[in-house]
Structures are given as structure tokens and as C-alpha cells.
Amino acid sequence: MSLTNVPEQQAAFFLEATNGNFDRAIEMFYDQAPESQRAAPAYPAASQQWTQQQQPAHTSRQQHQQREVQRRGMLGTIMSLPRSALSSGFGMLFGVIGLGAAAIAFLGNRILPASVMSSIRGALQSILRGAHDVEPQAAAETFQRTFTARYGEVHPQWQDSGWQAATAQAYSHFKFLFVYLHAPHHQDTDKFCRETLCNPELVDYVNSTFDCWGGDISYPDAYRLSNSLRVTGYPYCALLAFSGPRTQLIAAVEGCAGAARLLGVLQQAVSDHGGHLAVEQADANERDFNRRLREEQDLAYQQSLAEDQERERQRAAKQEQQAAAERAAAEAAAKAKAQADAEAQKAADRVALLAARRAANRAALKPEPMGTPGTTALRVRLPDGSNHLHRFLSSAALQEVWDWVGSLEELDAVKFHLASSFPRQVFSGPSLAKSLSELGLAPQAALLVQVDDEE
Template identity: 25%
Template sequence: MLATLSRAFGLEGLDSASSDPSADTRAFQSLLDHELGSRAPQLLCCSFTDALARARDSHQLLLVLLHSELHEDNDAFIRDTLGSEEVGRVLSEGPFAVWGASVLSREGRRAADAAVASELPFMGAWLATSPTASKHECVGRSTGNAGPANAAQFLSAVRSRFEPKLAERRNDILAREQNRILRDDQERRYREIQEQDMQRMREAEAAEAARAEEERRRAQAEADAHEARQLASVVETSLQQQIEEEAEAALARLPAEPAEDAAGVAVVRMSLPGGTVLERRFSSTDTQQAVRDYAAFALHRMGVTRFDGFTLGSRAPDKTLRRADDAQTLEEAGLFPTARILVVVHRPADAAEVAKAAVEAGRAAREAAGAAAAGASLSRSGRIASSGSVGSADEDAVPFQRRGGGGSSD
């Protein structure tokens, strides 16, 4: 009967060159399901090698069932033994993974050769301990149809003997996995702590660099302020000296004041800043430069010394006295016989600003060129000299002014 079923399910004379190893076990599973129904053991439908690997990974014993459709005990082995309640109960309690095939199939012959199955039907228990099939161990064999009681006793004996070993190995693997997880966690925490330490170190270095930069800037600002104060004092002293020298020169150039009743007398009324009005007599042949010199001397005498230059404007006649016309006589300039002159003083000069500009320019030059202190000092000295020079590009400014451009315009 089973031989007929085997032919129906393709078990007899299976092609040994089949490219699908799982086809052999699927054919056997179909036969068991048809014959035993719900009592049929469930096989691993894969190759013998894959079945060993699955049993190893799941920490189970692999029960290998080998049969032959042509063997006289095949019917009883399947119906009475594999379908018995005793064998079913032991298999359900584990720890068994079941695989089987006909020895007439390629995978069945491979398993039979590995188990050295000399008699059929065959039940063998395999302890899968290595990924390599050649290193697996067949730890129990039952050959022939021993009946359901003996088969159940065989399976129970194998389970009693090797289940503790499986449990021990399972616990070892679990312990190794836990140790690996713990080690990975420790390494992760160590890396995190290292990164946190490195981050704190970087932040500390950045904070120290910022503090040092702030200290450097503060010290530089203090040094610049001190240098500016020193330069301002030098500039102020130099400019005051120049102003005094120019005032003295202007006084020396002034012509003598003629008598009131002298012929050709020109009377000049000069309004200074602050409301002071001065009056002086000049000769009609004196030049406009004489009026400018008088204005310069008058400003110095009145204590008006902090300015960038002044402009002379005439109210009668209404015009600005240009320096280009300073060689004209008062009569030629229209300032005879009388003239009213307004002295307009330009913005007061600030020696501190001059000194600050010189310091900033000197620092910029040092940073750009990397010049030595001596060279930077020479550069600053040159700027002081140009800042405190007498005279102006503006032709209408008095000679002793601090900066160019402070003179009068036409």
C-alpha cells in the first residue's frame, strides 16, 4: 500500500540530480500528512545540512527519520511507530527538531551515509555542535521497526542524556551574548565618556583661548590708550610751540601803526570769536597780509589757540579775503579808508584724536607687515610730524593751523 503511495508522492526512484534538496523532505512530509493526518510529525523541509544548522541554532537535537518504500517494515514504521501516541508525546515535549527522507532520494542517501545507517527503518539523534556538517555527532541510533514503546523509550533516553547539555550550551551562548552586550555597552559608554572628556577639553581650550584673546585685547587697548595719551601730550606741546612761533613771526611782520592824522590811514575794525572787537590803523599801502598777521597775533593774545585755522571775511566790502590776494594793498583790496573784518575760527583741534589716529594706524601697519617695534615707532613719528605740520593746502587758512583743509574758501 505505502509503496503505491510512495510512487504517488514521488518517493520511489527520486532523481538524485534534483536541484532542490528540500523536495525530498517535502515529498516525505506529504506522505506522512496523508497517512497520519494530524498525528504526523512536522519535518524541517530543507537539506540535511541545513537541518543540522537549524537544530544547532535553536539548541535542539535533530531527529533523523530514514525509510525505504521498498522495505517490508516501512508501513508499520510509519503507521504504528511514527503515528503512535507515545512517540508523538515525546516529540511534543522536545527538544527535538525532526527531519526525514527516503533513502532512495539524494538527501536521504546523504543522511544515511553520515549516520552509517546499516538497517532500515532508521531513527538517529544528532547533536549539532558546529557549523560544519562533518563535525556533527550522531548520539543515538534506533534501527528496524522496534515498535512505539521502544521508540518512545529511545527518544526519552536520548533527551534525558543530552537535554542538560543542550541547556548548558544554551546558557553558555546566552551568557556569552549577555557578556558581548555588556562589553559593547561598556565600550560604548567608554567612547561616550572619552568624547565627553574630549568635548570638555575642547571647550576648556576654546574658553582659555577666548580668555587669552580678551586679555590680549584688553592689554592692547590699555597700551594703545597709554601710547595715545603720550602722543597727545607730544602733539599738543609741539602744536602750541608752533602756534606761538607763528604768532611771534606774525607780530614781527606787522608794519608800524601810523598816527591818526597821518596821510593814507586805513582803519580796520576786527571782530574776534567771543564778541571782542579790535581796531587798528594801517597804511593804505600796507598789504592784506598785514591784516592777516594782525588777526593771527590778536587770536594768540586773546588766548584763542585751539583751532584748525581761521577765515577773514569783510563786511564792508562784503567778501572773503583770499590768501591769493594777500599781496594787494589795502586800497587795492577795497579795505581803505575803513574796513570791518570778521574772524571765523574753524573747528577746535583735538590732539587726542590726532594721537589716537596715529596709534591705530601704527598698530594696523604692525599687524599687516609684522614690522619690529623700532620700525613701528618710526612710522608713528612720521605721522606725528605730518599731523602737527604748520600751514595748509587751503590758501585762505592762517599759517599756524593743525590740519590742512581748515582755511578759507574763495
């Protein structure tokens, strides 16, 4: 038979036995036997003896007698169960393991140190729990649900997470974590929950002062915490500070303490150790202030940097615009200068050309015939409105007239042509080789000088 397949009621027997709840364990063990095979215990129930053990002893003889009766009571109860109860109710292997666990817990609590017994108890419980691991959050939610269903809505506000997550959350609030380890089958659990944990005054103080977490030691998360805290008695309440590797036990109350006593312990713990949280909170506030200050400084620096970059961009853009305008102005000036130079050069060339033409025409000009028969008097009108008269032989070609007109200082034109007004006739090209007589210009004529529109 594998321990991982032990029925739930049998595993509960082991947990009660290893937790030291012998009366409950024996009752559960005894209840598994068939009705016909049960034997009444030869001595008073272990619960009665456990209650007596908590009362003050009058004499050492009475204490010794009580311990003897308690030992005989439990052993007598176990021995009074027939072998068939083991085989039919639990099975042979479970019966042997169960009796061994109960005997170790019963005797070990009396002859072994509490720390040693706690390790033994943890090892036995680990065997029973190993194959039934439950996630911390699921275990917390189950505890919260069952606690509320059994004891009502007036109770500490349990966190629905594992205890480690609860300590982290409490530390983030700069509060202590109020912890309650719930032993569901312990004889004092029900009374403690109803009269102490659900006391309105205690509940108001706990909920307003601490973050709260409760766990059923039947589940791995709470069980491991009980081992870490070296819990030796139930019910058990504690205050934890900080989180993670820094988690510290501030105060603890074991046993069925009243609401007034538990409240006094909690208030004293806050008075003695609350300053640590105040220091932590002050440090955190300073860190947060420094962080926000750095963020604000970084933001201001980034904004200043962005503004400087924008100003630099605008300055560069303005400089580029100015440079572009200067380049355009320089180009326009250069273009204007080049155009002016070209025009000046053109004018100079024109003047030189006119001067050269006038000089050449004057050199080729024949003397004006005076008193000679067969002459023609020609009057020409220049574009500026001036009139000029010159005599030519009637047999002279029109080219001579052309050269004469070209030699006049008043004519400021490179190209021109001659024309008669009536009848309208233009003389140029081939007409220049004909004589004045042939062209009907003898013995006298009037011509107009017209500038060709070449410029």
C-alpha cells in the same frame, strides 16, 4: 546496458535486495516477467520465512530447518523463473546484476559481520544511485509531502532541508535532532509509521522536545546518513546532538519498535544527555552576554568619546572666539591709540605751528604809529568774541593787518580770513597786497576774523 539508465522499478529491486528485504525484492523481480512465463515458487514465500525468523525458536533443529527452508525458498524462487523473464522484463545484464546483488545480500547477512555487509550494501546502492542525485532540500520536501499524504497530518514536524542543515538548526535551538530513516519497501515500515511515528502521545513529545528530520533512503542524502550511522535494520530512529564535525549519535532504535518503547528510549536519552545541551546553552548564553556586554561597553565608550570630542570642539571654539575677541580688542585699542597719537601729534604740530607763526608775525610787526597823520584805526573781532584795536598807516598793506591778527594769542586758528560786515566783503589772497586806503578801510574800520573750515 548502462546502470545509469536502469528503469525506476528495476532500481527499486536492487535497493530492496541490498537492504535485505528479500521477499519484496523477489516479488518485484518476479512481477517483471510476463504472466505466461511466471513460475510459482516451490517453497513458502520469503516474507513468511522472515517473519518466522523473528519468532523465538523452540529447538536448534527447528532453527536449522527454518534457515534451510528460507535458503531453498529464495533460491527456488529465483531458479524457477525462466530465462525469458530476464530478457523480456529486465534485460540480461540487469538480471545478472540483480541476482548477484540479491545473492550477496542474502548470503552476506548470514556469514559476514554486520559492518562488512553494511559496506557491501552501501557500495551496491551507490552504483544504483550515482546518476540520480537529488538535492537534499528537494528530497526532504518530497518525503514530507508523501509522508503526510500517506499517514496524515499527525506526525513529527519534519524539517524541509538536508539532515546536516537540520542538525545545525536544532543545535541553534539547543535541541536534539530526532531522525527517522524511511525504508519505503520494508515490510515493517507501514506498520511502524501508522502505529508508532503517528502515535499522538509520541508526536506531542517529539515535536515539543526535538527538532525533527525524516529522509527516504531511496534518496542520496538520507542514504548517506544511513551509511554514516551504520544502520543495519529498518525502521530506524535516532537522536543526533550538535552539528557539523561535532555531530554525535545519542540514541538509536532499530526495527519495528512500539510507541511506548521508542518514547522510553527518547526520554531516557534526554535524561542522560540533556545536560550537555544545557551546558552548551549556558556557554552560548554566556558568550552572548559577553558579546552584548562588549557591544554596550563599546557603545558607551564611543558615546563618551563623542561627548569628549564635542566638549573639546566647543572648548576650542570658545578659545578661538576669545582669541578673536582679544585680537579685535587689541586691534581696536591699537587703532584708537594710533588715532589718539595722530590727533595728539596733530595738536602738537598745530600748537607748534601757531607758536611759530605768532613768533614770526610779532617779529615782523611794525610799531604802532602814534600821533602821526594818515593813520587808520582797525578794530577786529575774533571768533571767540574778543575785540582788538590796532593803528596802521593808511598806506600800509592789508598784509600788515593780517600778520598782526596772526600774532594774537587769542586766535587759535592756523588759517583764517578777514571780512567786513557792511558792505559784505572778504579780504584774502590778492587783497592782502593792497593798501588800507585802496580797500576803503581808512581812516577807521571794523573787521571780522573768520576761521577757514579746514579741519
